[in-house]
Structure formats: C-alpha cells, structure tokens
Amino acid sequence: MEKKSIFNAANAQKFLAFGALIILLIFFTLASPFFLTFDNIVSIMLSTCVNGILALGIIFVIITGGIDLSIGTVMTFSSVMAGVTITNMGMPIWFGVIIAILTGAFFGFVSGTVISRLKLQPFIATLGVMMITKGLSLVVSGTKPIYFSDTPSFRKIAAGSILKFGAEGKYSVPNGIFVFLVMAVIAAVILNKTKLGRYNFAIGSNEEATRLSGVNVAKWKTAIYALCGAFAGMAGIVMAARLDSAQPALGAGYELDAIASVVIGGTSMVGGEGTILGTVIGAFIISTLTNGLKVMGVAQEWQIVITGCVLVLAVLLDTMRKRGNK
C-alpha cells in the first residue's frame, strides 16, 4: 500500500541536490549584483564543462565501488596528445580529438585491466597511472605548453558559439556547454539503457553475485574504466580548447573536484547507486559555489575551505536522508 508520490527516495536525492543549487543561486544573487548577469552565468557554465565531463566519466567507476585517481592527469595527457597530433604533426582537428579520446580510453583500459585481472586495489592502480600520465605529459610536451595557433578553429570546440541571440548575437552561449550536455545525455543513455550500465550497477551492488550469474565481471569492469578514461580524454579536448593550448603541468587535482561533484550529486562511494542528473547538478553546485564566492570577493583560500565544508555537509545530509528512509 505504498503511496505513490514524487517524494520517493530516488526523487528526493535529485531534489536535495537541485534544491541546494537553487538556494546557492538565490543566495549569490542577493549577495552580489554581479552574480546574476549573462556573462557571469556563462562563465559558471564554462567552468563546469571540464569538471563536469570528468565527473560524468568517473561516476561509472564510482558506481562499481571503485575509484579512479588518474582522470585529472589522463585528461592532461590526452590534451597533450591532441596538441602533438594537431599542432606538431599537422593532422586535422577531428583526428586529434579521436586521438585524445583513445588515449584516455587506453589508460582507463590499463587501470581496468590491472584492477580486474591482476586484482590490484583501484586506489593504488590508478594512483600509479596518475603518476605515469603526469610524467608522460611532461616528457611528450618537453614540459612546454603546446599552442593551437595554426588551427584557430580548434578553440571553437569550447569557446565558439553555435547559439547566439539578442541584437547582433550579443548573447552567445559557448559550445563547451553543449559538449558537456551532449556528453551527459550519452552518459545517461549508457548508464540506464545499455548492458554496460546494467552490469555497472550489478557489480557495484554485489560483485560476487554478478560473477556467479555468468557475467564476465573482469571484462565489463575493464570496459567501465576505459569508458571513464574516454570521458577524461574528451575533457582534455574541452580543456585544451578553452585554453587554446595543451598545458602539461595542469590537471592534477581535477579528479578530486570530479569525485566531489559525483558525491554531492547523491552517489554513494560504496557503489551500486548513482544518477547522471545528480552528477550534473553536483558539478554545477561546485562551480556555482566557486564562482559566487569569487564574485562576492571572498579570498581564494577561503573559497577552498568553504567548498570543503559544503562537500561534507552535502554528503552528511544525504546519508541522513538515506538512514531516515529505511
């Protein structure tokens, strides 16, 4: 005799994160006159893209109950590889994009193989891959940024705009946001509609039972890490396009923001559950928070402190809600 209401557990999770986002938006709008301007909102969205795409990838791994610490540096290395292909070798842009995605997928595949076949802890395995890709970025680029000066259209991937409105295109929405949203739709379809998504939840829920059901857990787990890597590769492209260069020294630490986005979005680190919508909202919460505090003139050091508090608070609220629900 359960009452069908929209306030069931799954929805409550989304509402919680969504509500938090709305509250933040209202708060900052009241706190600073510079917050709710078109340019500032666009800037929030742009800064969400990279972290958001990373988060979309890592949620798959987190649902298995695992972790991937390497996505930040894999992202960097992917962008360096794109730089090498496009600028140094003069290949077309689309080819560079594919190379970046494949690079990311490759390192995800490596982590996944080590984790699922050689049974290394995800934390350790991906810590290793993180260091490897960090080093490789510096080696391959010769520690110098690679600029995309010969291919001016490359930066349009993130900074260009296919959607303009207002007089003479006064208001233009940068493409990076669309890339992010398209990636989110792809991620949602994979997670909810495909076999990979199904096994993803199954493995996180009870790995042994999944294995006993005749599912090749090692294979699917490897595929999941490779998918996560591919998202990191795509994030590398967006990152490089935003900066119009591949910056080999950047990237470390991005994985933590991505994990934070996923967790704020209501996904549990234990595995077995998680939503794409929650993750997208989580990513927006982080960038809204950072941006809002900046607009309010809060010192950068304090921004980090506050973000940390929000993270812990969000997860705490979510756990309390789950306990209450039982």
Add this chain to the structure above:
Amino acid sequence: MNKSADLNLEVRGLKDTLLVMEGIDKSFPGVHALDHCKFELRAGEVHALVGENGAGKSTLMKILTGVYKKDEGKVIYKGKEIELNGTKEAQELGICIVHQELNLMPHLTAAQNMFIGREFTGKNKLFVNDNEANKRAQALFDAMNLKLDPKAKVGKLTVAMQQMIEIAKALSFDSQILVMDEPTTALTESEIDELFKMINHLKAKGVGIVYISHRMDEIKRITDRITVMRDGTYVDTVNTQETDIQQVINLMVGRTIYETANEHNYTDLNEVVLEVKNLNRGKAIKNVNFKLYKGEILGFSGLMGAGRTEVARAIFGADKYETGEIYVKGQKVTILRPEHAVGHGIGYLSEDRKRYGLTLGETVEQNIALACIDKYTNKLGFTDMSSVTATSKDYIEKLSIKTPGPKQKVKNLSGGNQQKVVIAKWLLRDCDILIFDEPTKGIDVGAKSEIYKLLSQLAKEGKSIIMISSELPEILRMSNRVIVMCEGRITGELDINSASQEEIIKYATKREA
C-alpha cells in the same frame, strides 16, 4: 537446435541417467572438502543430497555448476564428459543452481536480477529492454503464484521474497539440471507448497533436480532418492519410499541421535526479567506487550513477516520504536542503540547472519571475541590473543564447529557452522537475556539437537531466552510459553501444555478484519 531435439528424445525415452559425477576431489587450504565423492542424477527425479554441516554438499554442487574447479574426478553429463570454466558455461548447458546464500544485487530490481547476464536486447545488442524482462518475470511470478512486482528493488524485499526471486531466476533458465541448496530456509509453509508444485511440474518435464535440505519432512515429501554424504565422502544412495528417516539420519552422522520430546523442566516462573509494554512502530509493531521470566524459553511463532524480528530488533536497539516502554529486571530502561541493550545484558542473534551477525572476512576467533573484546584487552589496549584463541577453541569444541582451527576465515565455513559461530559469540558475552532469531536455520539435525540442548541448559542456568522460530515442532519442543504474532500484533499466548500446531497456526493467521 538439433542438439536440444536429441536431448528431448533422450529425456522422454525413459528415466535415464542425466549426470554422473565420479571420484570428485576438492581441497581448500587446510580443508579436504571432498574426498573422491560420487553422485548420480536421473532425468525427471528429485534427488536429495543430505549430510551434516560441512559434509561438502554445497561444494559438490558448486563444482557441478562451475563455481569451483574440481581437483580430480569426472563429470559426465548426458553421456559426455564435461569440463566447466565458470558458471556461464554451466548455465548454457542447462545446469543451474539456487545458492544457499543469497546471491542477488540489492540495488537492482527483481526482474533485472533474474535476467542478469542475459538481458533482452534489441537488434543492436546494445540497449537493454527492461519492459520485456518485466513481462517475462511477471509471467513467471504468476505461474509461481507469487505476488511480487518485477520492478521492486530487491534490497527492499524480505529475505523470503529474495529467496523466491532466486528460485524464479533458476526456473527462468530452460534448465535440465536444477540444484536447490536449502531453498526453503526462509520460506513460509504456503510458499513451500508453491515451490513444491513448481518442482513437481519441472520433474514431469524431465528436469533432474538436486534438493539439498536439512528438513527431513520436506525430503520425505518431495524427493525420489536420497544420497547421503559424510565428511566429504559418499556414504549411500537410497530410495526415499523405502527408507525410514531415522535410518538416513544415522547414515548422515554415523551414530545414533536421539530426538527427545520437550525435555524442559518447568521451573517456577515468578521473576520477570524483561517486560515490554505497548511497543509500537508503524505497521510493523502494533501494541506489543509481553513478559519474559527468568529461566524460561519464550517461543515466538508466526508466519514470515509477522513482526517477530521487528520486535526483537526494537528491543535490542537495532531499530527505533515509536512508543513503548521496556523494563529490565523491573527497571525502566532506554535502549536506543545495541550497545545499550548489550549493557543491560540483552544479546540478539540475527536471522540473517551474513548481513548482521558476522564479519565474514575475519577469522572464527575474531568473530567469537568481537562482542567482548574488552574482556581480553588490558589497560594499555593490547589484546591477549592467546587467551582469545584458547576460549575460541573451547567453544569450537563445545558447539562442535567444523573448522580447521580458530584462525580460519568465517566465510570459508559451511552455512551451518557460520551460525554456530554467531551463537558462540553471544554465549561468550554472558548475556542474561538472549534473543535467538531462527537459531537453527540451515543447521543439520545433529547440530540442531546440540543447539537445543544448549538452549535448555542455558535456561536451566537461569538465563532467559526468546526464541523466534518458524518451525512449529521446534517451538513446541523448546518453549515454556508460546507467543504468536500476526501482522505486527500479538494474537495469542499459549502455555506449552495446551499448545498445539493447529492452535498456533490458527493464531498466526488471525488477521485483522
């Protein structure tokens, strides 16, 4: 599809041998689980596999279904020797198993669980079609007379329902051999009836069924032949019709066990040690009142989901209750968390030992000592492991827990032996009030009578015991008084002298109009 046509012919032909396992040998570190064991199964028969806890029944069947690899021996299936690598190969050959321990993904729905690994996909083989899965699952549930929503999340369902899903899953394969490893431990009488109907139906279709159970009445009722195992070896195979249960039990244990009637002597019940007044929680617990006397065993009977476990968990502080008062030895106490209950001398042995009772990855001794590690820890915080080991050894002997030693990981013990470890844990804790929730679930006859003896002895020593049990003979045999629950309410309280199975069932089904 030629192969399956052949196979049908073969099956229809006569009751020929479907499977032969010969000289199967299997060792785990420190345990020789199977010693040149054999087993034979015919098409269209229900074949019981019995033996004490740790006899190797589950292991033998796990080898058959590709979970474990055998060290030695031959498996001949439909006349051909087969060598399995993994469960998938077994399933493809039509060999399926319902495992003793639940193997479900709690975050997935019932239908998703049933069709895991063989999802319905469209032409592209990429996207999963949940509608189709739900439809098939619903059809199967209907055939089983099971009221269950295929879209329900498995983690939210009762253990009994989860068990039924496992069975439905096995049935959904077009299997030739179906192994059921203690499928009824969590089922109610009516669910068991439905299950047996399904079994008979499959049998008529020529499926060979292996039925592992410790419940002799079920074995007598449903099986055609019985194979007895002891300590990893094959003992004998007999026809159920021609055999007396006592004979089977003797074969199992290799000695004679005396099943005695209620041996409990009726101590005067005058000292109330626990009193529960007006306990309430939503629909699960409705106005529950009862008293527990010193030195008695109070049986809690009722159907699955009657609220017995909920009451126990509320008293123990594992769940919150809305209103109500609890008195321990006349004093009103507030129990918000299990620590409080333990502090007042209340111990609780959960029905789902895997989920609540044990830390499976740890050793036997760690589990036994877990609840009272303080006893063995000095002021500096160092634990005296050697005395923990010594005490554990005592209990291993006292309860005859089958393990190579106190340092064995609990997850490597057989199901029944795991249960004994939980009991040892609370015995060591020295609680005055012990709540046993289905204490003999999945435990063999030999161990059962040992546990009964233990319970009686504990009661005689002045401990008070609440025993929740779904097995009526057990309730009638052990209790001084019986409380019957139905839908969260207490519907009857019976004195053991006047209680009978019929009367308990009458109260257990006394639903609110």
